[in-house]
Amino acid sequence: ALQAEIRTWEGPAQTADGVAVQLLANVQDGAAARKAAGTHAEGIGLYRTELSFLTAQTEPSVAEQARIYGEVFAAFPDQKVVVRTLDAGSDKPVPFANHEHEENPALGVRGIRLGWTNQGLVDRQLDAIAQAAEDNNVSAPWVMAPMVATVDEAYEFAQKCRARDLKPGIMVEVPAAALLADAFLAEVDFFSIGTNDLTQYTMAADRMSSHLATLTDPWQPAVLRLVQLACQAGERAGKPVGVCGEAAADPLLACVLIGLGVSSLSMAMTAIPSVGVQLGKVTMERCRELATAVVDARNSRDAKELAVSMLL
Ligand code: PEP
Numbered sequence: 198a199l200q201a202e203i204r205t206w207e208g209p210a211q212t213a214d215g216v217a218v219q220l221l222a223n224v225q226d227g228a229a230a231r232k233a234a235g236t237h238a239e240g241i242g243l244y245r246t247e248l249s250f251l252t253a254q255t256e257p258s259v260a261e262q263a264r265i266y267g268e269v270f271a272a273f274p275d276q277k278v279v280v281r282t283l284d285a286g287s288d289k290p291v292p293f294a295n296h297e298h299e300e301n302p303a304l305g306v307r308g309i310r311l312g313w314t315n316q317g318l319v320d321r322q323l324d325a326i327a328q329a330a331e332d333n334n335v336s337a338p339w340v341m342a343p344m345v346a347t348v349d350e351a352y353e354f355a356q357k358c359r360a361r362d363l364k365p366g367i368m369v370e371v372p373a374a375a376l377l378a379d380a381f382l383a384e385v386d387f388f389s390i391g392t393n394d395l396t397q398y399t400m401a402a403d404r405m406s407s408h409l410a411t412l413t414d415p416w417q418p419a420v421l422r423l424v425q426l427a428c429q430a431g432e433r434a435g436k437p438v439g440v441c442g443e444a445a446a447d448p449l450l451a452c453v454l455i456g457l458g459v460s461s462l463s464m465a466m467t468a469i470p471s472v473g474v475q476l477g478k479v480t481m482e483r484c485r486e487l488a489t490a491v492v493d494a495r496n497s498r499d500a501k502e503l504a505v506s507m508l509l
Pocket residue numbers: 243245284370390391392393394395441442443
């Protein structure tokens with residue numbers, strides 16, 4: 198019966214008491230974005246631009262990058278599209294951006310840190326995003342930086358974005374960003390929480406390791422506490438907080454996240470109907486009660502059991 202509900206789900210998502218929740222798709226290129234446009238995704242919550250360049254030996258020109266990004270804007274005219282600047286490095290090395298061998302690449306020069314030695318890389322990508330937006334009549338597209346760890350990085354990124362009429366945001370995937378959330382939100386217009394890396398860095402557990410699955414679990418109460426901090430700061434600042442990590446695709450965890458104050462969930466497009474169906478079965482009030490309970494759970498198992506007992 199649940200499978201049939203999922204198959205016939207129409208969207209847009211809302212809770213049983215009618216609170217809208219934006220469900221968005223994660224994509225890696227124009228082809229995926231066009232596919233997502235044929236689903237109930239209300240937009241793109243995470244365009245992982247580095248995945249468009251995994252085999253690129255040389256940096257594409259600004260014009261070529263603009264053409265590539267433009268395909269994603271074109272797939273969702275008049276809808277939200279969040280472009281992430283290159284998160285090259287660690288598990289996603291990009292030949293033209295990552296040159297050095299690193300002992301601990303997940304803790305190395307990845308994401309926004311590439312700009313330390315190659316500011317031009319960031320500048321040219323932002324030029325290309327601005328050009329792609331203009332070509333597709335998108336005003337002030339959402340653009341976010343990955344792996345931001347200091348307020349100064351957020352400030353500098355926001356300055357660059359605003360100079361090009363781009364709406365700046367950051368990924369919250371380093372615990373530092375959640376812990377100092379108010380200071381970060383003073384600089385940028387939105388947060389998108391990357392629960393994959395936020396979990397990896399909070400639990401000190403490699404997200405690629407099959408031996409560490411109990412630690413690399415976004416139900417870990419320590420991770421949910423950091424999500425809570427980011428959401429509370431978002432409420433104080435009146436700025437939106439979304440989630441774009443795998444956690445958003447877990448229907449029960451999605452209820453926890455919106456109870457914590459998250460307003461949009463971005464996920465693999467195939468997960469959207471199952472999350473939408475689950476959200477339709479619960480009230481916002483219930484999600485808030487659950488959120489309050491799980492952040493006090495002793496471990497991830499207890500957190501999940503609380504969700505099962507309160508939601509199902
Ligand atoms: C994340 O870290 O949760 C995230 C969405 O980014 P990526 O999986 O691309 O590192």
